[in-house]
Amino acid sequence: MTLIDYLSAALLIAGAIFFLAGTLGLLRFPDVYTRLHALTKADNVGLGLIMAGLSFQAESWAVAGKLLLIWLLVLLAGASVAHLVARGALKRGIRIWKR
């Protein structure tokens, strides 16, 4: 394995750890807002790291560009949906967890 391969592997494993963190947040956090936080941020960073790791292994610039495009779309969709869900939750009176 070359140096690039090691770099890719490190990025991929880091991405997977972020996904795990996102799921842990989804399962353990106390209310909708915090779970939304964990999900959107951790999962999108994890996906970005995985895309970065894979783009080093991509066979052409077109494939790397597609990976970047997919990640940007997921970011856009994820952020907008998170806003919409949070605003809807506030409007429907879901209580914010206080310690």
Next chain:
Amino acid sequence: MEALTLLEWGFDGLLGLGLLWLAWRALTCPELFKAIVLFIAFGLLMALAWVRLDAPDVALAEAAIGAGLTGALLLAAFAKLSLVTGHEELKPARSEKNRIRFQHYWMPATTLLLVTAGLFYVILSLPPYAAGLSVEVASNLDTSGVSNPVTAVLLNFRGYDTLLEMVVLLLALLGVWSLGDTTIHREAAPGLVLDTLARVLVPLLILVAAYLLWVGAHAPGGAFQAGAVLGAAGVLLLLSSWRPHADLIAWPLRLMLVLGPAIFVIMAVLLYLTKGQLLEFPPAQAGILILILEAVATVSIGITLAALFLGGRPRRGKGQA
């Protein structure tokens, strides 16, 4: 076994078990909303299963229709059901009277066991590698006008089936329209975020639909997948409170809806009159003909799916759907 095949088996096994478990939970869940979300998850895993089975065209269609559009349709139906029945949480009432007893389920259970046993027997007695018709398709591929075998089969060799499928889709829409006009429900104006999201995503979706249509000639893609993506664009527009102009609802909408099947039928009739066979494309023009057919099919399928989401016949005039 080396690590790679072990991992492949592990992945496929997990996927299969997950699918079975999700299907079971989705069907037996008493709360309707939970069942819908489980069904959406099932569609997602199903698309992964198609990918593992080396069927990217089907995976594209499953992702677009099964996970995306059907999810939105079911959620809209759930909303309407809540509105009509006046209940917010929909779950059946379980009491001692309507508990499921043995005399209710022994017949379906026995039938299920027999059918499962029969399926196992049939599958296990199949030869492990069956080429099926893929040899014939591969040898006739250059006369079909495209280089993607799935598109060749769908649009050329079995074009008749595709024609009938499009008519079936149109009939489904007519069935929905026969239920009445769309109900007018007060909807909050979309906020800035939803508005901007729609403005960014809808042109992108249209672009991706055109890309899928074009690439379907030589790589996984095609008319149904592109149409489903167009349908998703339409659904997103409808959800951000966009409604077509009243003039467009009368005959332009209906024209677009029947354009796909109509052109297909016209082409079939023309080919019958000139060549003596329904839907036999001359190899020289087959590529162009398939592209035309796919283009109109995409438009029709997209608009039909978006119209299905409305849930009724669109009203014209004031206070429109």
Next chain:
Amino acid sequence: MQTLYLALAVFLLLNLGAGMWRVLRGPTAADRMLAAQLFGTTAVAVLVLLALAMENTALLDVALLFSLLAAVTAVAFVRRAWPEQEVDNDSD
């Protein structure tokens, strides 16, 4: 590298399974829909890994579709199917 891709795909699939618990538990409708969002993003990651593992770049188009359509389902939930009165979530 292929082994690593598949191993990570299996790991992400297990992740997905763990997220399933949130769909079943709830308690609000938003929680269930959030879990569906998790499935969407995880499925995109799995598809991209499989695309490089099975050496089929057409699978990237499937991932592209997933990323676009997960948003549509979530918007359908927020705009239509979300009941007005929510059962108040208990902190767990």
